[in-house]
Amino acid sequence: MEGSNQSRRKFLGDTAKAGLAITSLSTLPGFVSANPPREIITPDFTGFTQEPLPYSYNSLEPVIDAQTMELHYSKHAAGYAKNIQEAAAAEKIDTSKPLEDVLKKVSSYSAKVRNNGGGHYNHELFWKSMKASGEGKPSGKLLSAIESAFGSFDGFKTKFSDAAKTRFGSGWAWLLVGSDKKLAVGSTPNQDNPLMDVSEVKGYPLLGLDVWEHAYYLKYQNKRPDYIEAWWKVVNWDFVQKRFESI
Numbered sequence: 001m002e003g004s005n006q007s008r009r010k011f012l013g014d015t016a017k018a019g020l021a022i023t024s025l026s027t028l029p030g031f032v033s034a035n036p037p038r039e040i041i042t043p044d045f046t047g048f049t050q051e052p053l054p055y056s057y058n059s060l061e062p063v064i065d066a067q068t069m070e071l072h073y074s075k076h077a078a079g080y081a082k083n084i085q086e087a088a089a090a091e092k093i094d095t096s097k098p099l100e101d102v103l104k105k106v107s108s109y110s111a112k113v114r115n116n117g118g119g120h121y122n123h124e125l126f127w128k129s130m131k132a133s134g135e136g137k138p139s140g141k142l143l144s145a146i147e148s149a150f151g152s153f154d155g156f157k158t159k160f161s162d163a164a165k166t167r168f169g170s171g172w173a174w175l176l177v178g179s180d181k182k183l184a185v186g187s188t189p190n191q192d193n194p195l196m197d198v199s200e201v202k203g204y205p206l207l208g209l210d211v212w213e214h215a216y217y218l219k220y221q222n223k224r225p226d227y228i229e230a231w232w233k234v235v236n237w238d239f240v241q242k243r244f245e246s247i
């Protein structure tokens with residue numbers, strides 16, 4: 001672990017020298033942590049270990065109940081993190097490099113890397129994209145880009161919600177920047193995401209919504225549309241905006 005932290009710090013140092021965007025999660029508006037200070041992270045770099053949850057299990061109530069959050073973070077997501085580390089060791093993946101690099105060529109690795117590398121990446125992004133009192137909508141450049149791509153913010157919400165509702169079985173809905181540099185909405189099955197070379201929807205994910213039943217079933221049972229509608233209240237648009245501005 002110590003070795004990988006050192007490598008990670010070195011990577012971050014190199015990234016800073018290259019003049020790329022670096023920020024500390026704790027400087028993001030709306031960030032609340034029980035145990036500051038935290039390790040420096042970039043919005044566009046994901047490691048192979050699970051980061052601390054940036055709020056308490058009950059912080060997102062009533063939208064997401066504490067029991068769901070605890071099981072989701074400490075069992076489901078922790079499992080993906082453990083399994084991607086195992087798979088990385090078995091397949092000689094350098095875990096001091098960004099996980100993103102692996103996902104971009106995930107077809108060269110095993111199904112275990114695809115499922116758990118995707119699962120780990122998606123959840124790390126998901127936790128940071130939420131906070132106790134969301135802004136309700138983005139502002140600035142991201143809002144302008146959304147309005148230009150989807151006509152209006154409400155038009156975007158409808159399109160994203162439809163992608164989340166109609167994803168058959170388990171998967172994710174995404175707001176992403178496509179290869180044409182335009183914003184797009186789409187969905188992926190299982191733990192796939194738009195970074196993957198195997199994904200039909202390709203690009204850089206800005207915001208993802210987990211529509212696996214483990215994300216909502218205790219509180220919402222079969223009513224996935226109610227979960228999706230409520231979720232908009234906890235979207236951390238400041239974080240999404242920083243992500244958009246970092247690319």
Ligand code: MN
Binds near residue numbers: 210
């Ligand atoms: Mn999940």
